[in-house]
Amino acid sequence: SNLSLYDTVDDQVEDDDYYDPELCFENENDDKVVEEYEEEESIEPKKKLTATSTKFGNPKLCHEGYFYTINRQTGVFPNNKIEWKCERVGSKKDKCNGRVVTIGHLEPVKEITSHNHLPDPAKTECLLAMEKLKQLAQQSSQNPRSIIKKAQLNLSEESAAKMTRAVYLTQIVKRIQNEKVDSGDTAKDRTELNIPDSLLLSYDGEKFLLEDTGPDDPERILIFCTKENLTLLNSNWDWYCDGT
Template sequence: MEKLIESLATGYTFTDKIGETDVKFYITNENHFETPDNTRFEKLEHRRFWKERAANSDDKPRKIINLAERPYEDNVLAQLPSYSADRQAIVREQKRNKPQYPKQPEILSEIEVPDWLKMSLKNEDFLFYDSGPSDMDRLLIFFENEAVPIGYSLLPRKNHIIYVKMLKQLRDGLELYPKSITTDCEKAFINAVEEVFSTSKIFGCYFHFKQSMYLNKALVLPECLAYLPVDDVIDGLNEVKESNAFLMVRE
């Protein structure tokens, strides 16, 4: 048995004087019962879904429309907006909710970090350090202090001086004195680590070590040195250098 919905009466008032309180109310539709309009409900739910998705995600309009698709009945499909209309409405909703980003900077001094980007979603400080627009080698560091703390450094260039400047800010700002540091094979960064964290042990990354072996020819045997005990690495390297198989082309 189909459930009926009770609807209240509707009507209108009429007066020819502004502010008149003694007016007549004309009833156009008294209290009555009617069957629910499933088509209207499906249209509203369709609109609610894509509107919420457009406001809270970076999904493309095509993806949002595909996610909103359901096995609608023919009478519902006939009244749903077209693909083009849905797409335009989603684009408008995304523009309406898009944050007001600053203009694209052309030089370092024009970089402007809005206040709302300086804080995390948990309302904690996210911008850890900014050397300022007057710095010709401007440096920005973002830091997220979660279960696994992660820092993001935006550097103007990669050299020893910039690396030292960045590492000193991390060391002094976080009171950071690590026992060991794992890095790639970039000599400038390794030297900077040795200067700023003189008591820390430095370990190379095996993945980056293997990458550095690829030149015009692939150096295969030196890759095996990573598996030798530390005290045997020098002897192992000498044996590799003396062998005829030092250079091996990887097929």
């Protein structure tokens, strides 16, 4: 008899059989391959080291309540090997030769010489808060009290007790802000004004210098305002100005 397209020579296909494309590629090792792939995908990227800056602008490593500065480096960035020494290594009273090693500025941190003193976890919070305070002072023209409050937000009670006194923090903020605004000689008129980038934006990062007719204009006009405040002015009949 004639064979139909659905007949086979070796065996007959039952009516309730159906075509499943996945069966054509079934492999007993599939599950293992998927598990290995998922395991690779779940590997988290290496974390950056927790670090602040020394008074000379060099990195200071903060790890598990201990603090280190760079002793020496070998290799090429970013795979350079860095040996860190305890910050007390130069102390005459309580010298410590603690050492750790990292590859670049990423974890893990491997200890090669143990410390002879206890860790101070609260100090880490203080150093990070001080770093944040300096950054805020550089980026913002807000008053020192507001900047200090933001920098110390979420400090633990222990860290807050060890934090530098507010009067000294205020001096630090003012010094940074004065250095930031200083643009050289005092301008004799508006055409000589050199406005630093830090004063072109508001505290929230909005454009603050809306209009500047330029230094070539003998009657130079500069308008400092945000769009929101300009809308408020436009919606009110009465404006009050000082004589500055």
